[in-house]
Amino acid sequence: MKSETEIVKSDIEIAQAARLLPIGEIAEKLGLREEDIIPYGRNKAKIDLAARNRHPKTAEAKLVLVTAMSPTPAGEGKSTVTVGLAQALNKVGKRAIAALREPSLGPNFGLKGGAAGGGYSQVVPMEDINLHFTGDFHAITTAHNLLAAVIDNHLYQGNALNLDPARVVWRRVLDMNDRALRQIVIGLGGRTNGVTRESGFDITVASEIMAILCLVEDLKELKEALGKILIGYTYDKQPIYVRDLHVEGAMAAVLKDAIHPNLVQTLENTPALIHGGPFANIAHGCNSLTATRMALTLGEYVVTEAGFGSDLGAEKFFDIKCRKGDLHPNAAVIVATVRALKYHGGVARRELGKENLDAIAHGFANLEHHVRIVERANVPFVIALNRFTSDTEAEIEFVQTLCKEHGFPVAVTNVWAEGGNGGVELARSVISTVENSNQTFHPIYELDGSIQDKIEAVCRDVYEADGVVFTDEAKRQMAECERNGWDELPVCMAKTQYSFSDNAKAIGDVKGFTITIREIRPSLGAGFLVCLTGDIMTMPGLPKEPTALKIDIHEDGSITGLF
Structure with missing residues (x-):
């Protein structure tokens, strides 16, 4: 068996040494014709949405969601497991497609790095995917800031809509981590520079337009959704929408290419659709509905992922994406690692390389909680124990024993070091789970309750909180949403990924806590209400030593430092 220590190449070196097939050959594997794809060079293409109508979905297509236990600073490798x-699945005879989110430049240059998998389970061309790719994020940024410019121009040109500058809720975005832009004052320097008011920037992946692009299925629906975006309120507290400014057509025109899913391949030439990338904190954290539907049309098995742990990504996948797209996941894979179990068992990050069975036993409660979340949606699951070099055989065997004692199906994976070969056990377990299950998926909560009912359902049934506290501001906003008829929408909880609570430092399977809802933001175009808890940042900052300091490009055009 190949181990991590035997692989001296970095992720980018492995990716650069890969033998990529021309993108036309990858398309042919899926039964796509020349007119179905829009090439972006030799190794990337977009799939025309019209191709979906020429390739009706087969009854055999199975949807597998990859989620994980609560993230840790050590990393769990969820994207790597998804690709692997x-x-x-292809190695064991299934026609499989990966469907993933696009990486954001902010984390790429910040702390997290890219999101194209790792080791011998990557999507390629890795450099392109982690940088500008096909320009989707640039289009979203432009459409978002076009609207911001039109709003401020409307205020300057006489404000026919009576829009209150102090109640404009639409900010600007940038696909970069830049804490200095979180809160700004615009319109300084004299009357000709516009109306002076407070505003700010969010990161592009937090834009409502990103969420919209990932939940609509054609240009007509896109334009309608853009028109529903709430931009602010009048002086007498009446809502103003994008359609009132008549700019939705121009915004949709900017997004005309971005709406088509992107086709690339893995290191083993498995087709992969990478499209969209909404924040899993502030939005629903899943790749686009169009990409998932396209993959279900073209493949037998579609492996997709949702951001962070099951309390965030999987819950929103079930309650927002599946509800909107009438998707029915056939199985879930919950990624766990020995290191994460030890971390949630109280071991400091610097000590995670040391064998510690007691900490694994204690941290196992975190994994159990994530299993309960998936079970509440009535989705069968498999635990993927993602192997790392520091794991001892005793630790691996102990986790397997714990899973067996709890009745959890488990498969040890080594896809980072061995690619598809390291995931064959997991693939066979997933196939068996799918073929032998008669469970029927259902969302975790129903839409016919009040906003408070839906929030409390997520906090009670997903986070297992003892109660929910609403600030006066959240109560006011909830009442405002009800007055305006927005109470039938699903809720999108904005919470730390590190804990089931709203306290990032409360790790493990925390008990005896309440969730505080401090703000409710209507995302009417996307079709959900964002409920903010704790200190959720919509514009991250750079760390003391950002990854950008390690990235370089050489005279021959090769890039180093990406991971």
């Missing part, structure tokens, strides 16, 4: 599982 798709490769492994």
